[in-house]
Structures are given as structure tokens and as C-alpha cells.
Amino acid sequence: MSTTTEELAATSLLRFATAGSVDDGKSTLVGRLLHDSKSVLADQLEAVEHASRRRGQDAPDLALLTDGLRAEREQGITIDVAYRYFATARRRFILADTPGHVQYTRNMVTGASTAELTVILVDARNGVVEQTRRHAAVAALLRVPHVVLAVNKMDLVDYAEPVFAAIAEEFTGYAASLGIPEVTAIPISALAGDNVVTPSAHMDWYGGPTVLEHLETVPVGSDPSGVPARFPVQYVIRPQTADHPDYRGYAGQIASGVLRVGDRVTVLPSGATSTITGIDLLGRPVELAWAPQSVTVLLADDLDISRGDLLAPAEGAPATTRDIRATVCHLHEHPLRVGMRVLLKHGTRTVKAIVRELPYRIDLGAELAHHTAPEELGVNDIGAVVLRTAEPLPLDAYADSRRTGSFVLIDPADGATLTAGMAGEAFAGAAPAPAGEGWDF
Missing domain, CATH: 2.40.30.10 (Translation factors)
Known part of the structure; x- marks a missing residue:
């Protein structure tokens, strides 16, 4: 048995986060993404419509799909990190809508810490501001692999291409100075829905993907065989049954890489070594497993291993x-x-x-x-x-x-x-x- 692209693609999941300055439209973008991709239940949309009418708005305020705290709705800002789960025919998503206020930097760090992609919004009228640079710096600090620059509110600048091009050039240059290798810039109007899920009829000069198209096609994860294996032990399993009187398994989630039966591993921090004799996945034996699967590993030697220890390849173990x-x-x-x-x-x-x-x-x-x-x-x-x-x-x-x-x-x-x-x-x-x-x- 060997790891195949089809096996890895079967569990394709993208974790992404949104960031931007106050009132740049992050929550509206997320709401539009959920609404236009038909990921909103009827009762959720009805609740948003009811809340919008109470606030004197004629059309549903899609930002309310993520701004769930009472203080957020009253102030019209995002305070906490709002997580939403949705799926399309091509991929599953976990998104984190993070606050824009500088005093909530810690919330953005929390939301982006596990993200593989960050969408940074910029108001087309204001361009790149200090908070934009701050969010780019946090994305670089957290080593987020992919960054999308969403230039929002293009409808308020008459969908002008020069406005978008200038903002994209400035941001891309700053991102490069932080070590961010590549930025995908997309002109959008979250309020009107331009280039969020469907292509815009107002920006025929733009030939790139919509936000959802990019989210569905951006590469996720990495080839597990290309990174060293790391397996933090979470629990030691000793069933002591008649069928398995000598069973001793080490359960946990593979943090990176691939584990194979026959691999020589080192137990850290003790430094003891042994060989993998078995891997159990969902109650059945397999020849190999890869991150982020949760498995039970069996070793040839009876070693003193407990929760907190780390299994790593004998060659390539961390110091x-x-x-x-x-x-x-x-x-x-x-x-x-x-x-x-x-x-x-x-x-x-x-x-x-x-x-x-x-x-x-x-x-x-x-x-x-x-x-x-x-x-x-x-x-x-x-x-x-x-x-x-x-x-x-x-x-x-x-x-x-x-x-x-x-x-x-x-x-x-x-x-x-x-x-x-x-x-x-x-x-x-x-x-x-x-x-x-x-x-x-």
C-alpha cells in the first residue's frame, strides 16, 4: 500500500482566515461567501433577515451570519473569532473571521495560527493602511502558506482597474519584504457579490479567479512523504484482554510526515530506539499512515513511553x-x-x-x-x-x-x-x- 494523490484529495480540507481593518467588509465577505455558495440554512437566513429589519435595513445584512456576539451586532464590529464550517462539491472549508481592531491582534493570531490561507481585505477607497501591514506581518509571522489580497468595495470606486492595480502593487511589494512569496489579488464587492462566488459583470478587465474559485483550487497541505514524521504520544493503550494479553499501543495524532511498519524510530526525550511493528487505524491494521491521521502505533520493544513523549525517525529526529x-x-x-x-x-x-x-x-x-x-x-x-x-x-x-x-x-x-x-x-x-x-x- 502506498500514499496516493487520490487518497489525500479525498479528505481535502482548507482552513482559512479573514483579516482587515475595521469596516473593510470582512464579515460581509464571509456572509456573501456562505450565502452565494448556498451554505446557509433557511432558518439562519430568516434570523438574519429578521435582525436586519429590526435595525431598519431593507436588505439582509450578511455580516450578521458571523457577527454572533450581542456586542458585535450593537457596535457593527467583529470582536471574537467566528468560526464557520461549509463545503462545496470540490472541497470542505473551516473559516475564521477575525477582528480588525488593533487591540484584538491576539484574536487574529488565534484564528490564523492553523490557517493555510489568509484573506486580507482592503477598502478600495483607502488602500493599504497600517492595519493592513500589521495583518500581513502576522500572516508572515505565522508562516501562513497562501495570502489573498481582496480589494473590496470596488463598486464605490466605479470598478476602476487603476485603483485596484495600485493597491495590489503596493501590498505585493510589502508582502515580499516580509518573506511572503506570493500574493493573489482579487478585486471584489462583497456587498454586491462581485467576484466573490460568481464573476463580476462590471470588471471585464479582470481575468483571474473569484474568491471561491481560488479557495477551491489552491493547493492544501504538503506531501507528507517530504517532511520528517512526528508523532506525539497522547495515550498508552493496554486492553489486557484474552485476545490481546500483551497489547501495548501508543495512540495519538500524527503531526507531520508518514509512519510505516518497519520504520526505525527514536523516542524523545529519552532517546530510546525501536521499530514499528504495527499501525492500527480506526480499528484495523495498516502498513502506513500520514498526518493528520489519528492512529495507534505498536513497537517491537517494551519501552518506558508515556503521554508527552514524541516518536520520530531514528535518522532525522529533532534535537x-x-x-x-x-x-x-x-x-x-x-x-x-x-x-x-x-x-x-x-x-x-x-x-x-x-x-x-x-x-x-x-x-x-x-x-x-x-x-x-x-x-x-x-x-x-x-x-x-x-x-x-x-x-x-x-x-x-x-x-x-x-x-x-x-x-x-x-x-x-x-x-x-x-x-x-x-x-x-x-x-x-x-x-x-x-x-x-x-x-x-
Whole structure:
């Protein structure tokens, strides 16, 4: 049995996020996408029509399909991340409609952290503004593989091609400076429906795809055989039944790559090695499995393996370390300071850690300025942190793996999530990492 394109395409799923400045029309775009792709149930549309009439609007306000919080509807803004699930004949989708306000940067980080594509909206009347650059920087920071620039409200600039071309050129240049390799620019009117699901009759000068066409055809995922396998152990299964008296399986979700029967693997952080003798998928044995399938792995040797351990190829296993330098986005109102003791959750493993240094804070404006040695990182701040952990961790660089290169910091007192972290530097030009020698946890 071998991995085939048809097998991978059978579970084609695209996670994408929307971002943009306030009133650029993100929620309206999402509502139009759901409405015109016939992904809205009749009772949902009826509720939106009723709410729109109460607000004195003649036509349904499609933004209400995602702005579900009472405060959002009253203020006409998006505050929380709104997730919606829909499908077409070609693909399944999970979308995250993220807030545009600068004070909700953490919400965009949350919504885009698992996205394979980000749609960044720009008001055609205003062009690229600081918040547009901020959202592009966050997309680059999170290594989102695909970026779409949706130039909205083209109906308010008479569908003028020069307006669209100028905005697309400016944004593409800035995106390239952040390391974003490619941007797909699409002129739209979310309110009128131009180029969202169906091609616009007002912009015959545009020959590219609509938003939905691009979402349905953009490549998703990566070839699992092209990246090293990573398997965080979530649970040890010991049924101890008459049929399986010696069964010992290690259950979890494959984070990346492919596992095959016969592969030689290393258990981290212990460093013990063994050979895969079996893989169970949905209660049946298979010869191989790939990310993101959930499986149970059986090994030839009776090793001391528990929740939090990581199985990786014997050749190509990540190095374990107690000294971590990472880019982080602080999510909590309580600031992050040097000397704080926290819990670090990486995959299925949670260890104690201490904040040793805050090298700099990043200003996500146009210049991406680095403010060195800040006293603290406040809510929504993005910067660098140096951590020392109580136990070694098998941490990949975030640039190599978004799954095994990320972690969260947790308040040990109440379990609140403090910070989202990405191992390695965010942008070029950052200060070098300290050696870390002589540190005592």
C-alpha cells in the first residue's frame, strides 16, 4: 500500500482566515461567501433577515451570519473569532473571521495560527493602511502558506482597474519584504457579490479567479512523504484482554510526515530506539499512515513511553533542548515579565519553564521596528523570549513545522493561557540568541 494523490484529495480540507481593518467588509465577505455558495440554512437566513429589519435595513445584512456576539451586532464590529464550517462539491472549508481592531491582534493570531490561507481585505477607497501591514506581518509571522489580497468595495470606486492595480502593487511589494512569496489579488464587492462566488459583470478587465474559485483550487497541505514524521504520544493503550494479553499501543495524532511498519524510530526525550511493528487505524491494521491521521502505533520493544513523549525517525529526529528562543504573541491581560515561572505546553507534553530574557518587542507597523529589552510584553504584543525549561523538549523550528515548532505558555496558578510561541526568529535582522551557558532552572 502506498500514499496516493487520490487518497489525500479525498479528505481535502482548507482552513482559512479573514483579516482587515475595521469596516473593510470582512464579515460581509464571509456572509456573501456562505450565502452565494448556498451554505446557509433557511432558518439562519430568516434570523438574519429578521435582525436586519429590526435595525431598519431593507436588505439582509450578511455580516450578521458571523457577527454572533450581542456586542458585535450593537457596535457593527467583529470582536471574537467566528468560526464557520461549509463545503462545496470540490472541497470542505473551516473559516475564521477575525477582528480588525488593533487591540484584538491576539484574536487574529488565534484564528490564523492553523490557517493555510489568509484573506486580507482592503477598502478600495483607502488602500493599504497600517492595519493592513500589521495583518500581513502576522500572516508572515505565522508562516501562513497562501495570502489573498481582496480589494473590496470596488463598486464605490466605479470598478476602476487603476485603483485596484495600485493597491495590489503596493501590498505585493510589502508582502515580499516580509518573506511572503506570493500574493493573489482579487478585486471584489462583497456587498454586491462581485467576484466573490460568481464573476463580476462590471470588471471585464479582470481575468483571474473569484474568491471561491481560488479557495477551491489552491493547493492544501504538503506531501507528507517530504517532511520528517512526528508523532506525539497522547495515550498508552493496554486492553489486557484474552485476545490481546500483551497489547501495548501508543495512540495519538500524527503531526507531520508518514509512519510505516518497519520504520526505525527514536523516542524523545529519552532517546530510546525501536521499530514499528504495527499501525492500527480506526480499528484495523495498516502498513502506513500520514498526518493528520489519528492512529495507534505498536513497537517491537517494551519501552518506558508515556503521554508527552514524541516518536520520530531514528535518522532525522529533532534535537532536545532546555534553552528555547522563540517569537511570541502575548494573549493575556497580565503581562509577561522576566523571571516569571510558567508551564510550557508543547504537543502533548507540559513542563515547567522560566522566562529568562525578553530580547525585544516588534512594532508591527510599516517598519517592523525592534524595541530592545522591553520591561514586559503586554496583551497583543509580539516579541522575542528566551525560556529555560525544567525538562528537555524535542522542539522543531517553527519555520520547518508549524505543529511541532509551536507551544503555549500557561499560568500555573489558574491554568490560563498566557502566550503563544513559535520557536525561532520571526523576521530577519533580529539579534542573535544568547549561548545560555550557566543557566540554572
